[in-house]
Amino acid sequence: MEATAAQKVKTIEVRVNFPLSTRSPYHHKDHENETIGSVRAAAMEHFRVHEEPGSEYYLTDDGHDDQRLPDSETVGQAAGEKHELALTLVKDLVQG
Numbered sequence: 054m055e056a057t058a059a060q061k062v063k064t065i066e067v068r069v070n071f072p073l074s075t076r077s078p079y080h081h082k083d084h085e086n087e088t089i090g091s092v093r094a095a096a097m098e099h100f101r102v103h104e105e106p107g108s109e110y111y112l113t114d115d116g117h118d119d120q121r122l123p124d125s126e127t128v129g130q131a132a133g134e135k136h137e138l139a140l141t142l143v144k145d146l147v148q149g
Contacts, residue, residue, distance in 0.1 A: 062086065065132045069096040069112065071142040076100055085129025089122045096142050109147050115139040 062084050069079040069092065079099040083092060093112050097103065104110065113119040114131060116139060122131055132138045 063129060063136070065128050065135070066137040067092055067128060067140065068138070069099075069140045069142055070115075071096070071100045071102075073144060074100045074102070083128045085127060085132070087128045088124060089126045089128065089131060090124030092128060092140070093124060093142065096140075100142065102142075102144070107147055109145045111143055111145070112140045113143055115141055 064082045064084055067079075067081050067083050071079075076099065079096040081092070081095065089112055093110065096112070097110060102110065111124075112122045114122055116135075119141065121143075122140070128138060131140075
């Protein structure tokens with residue numbers, strides 16, 4: 054059976070916490086095919102942080118032992134059958 058344009062794309066309620074910020078969590082409804090990288094970029098904008106030399110930002114999955122999520126993974130892959138996804142934005146210092 055072929056997919057049709059009439060089939061509804063699943064939306065997932067995404068929440069991102071950033072422990073280093075006093076701002077409220079980032080909340081957004083994303084389509085299942087949205088990438089984790091685009092969610093990370095939007096969350097970083099919300100928390101007013103930017104990529105900088107000597108540090109790295111990434112998202113972890115609160116529901117899977119804080120597993121690091123690759124930017125190329127989709128929200129749908131990370132959520133699985135769930136309709137919500139709780140993530141944490143992490144800042145790692147990179148020693149060079």
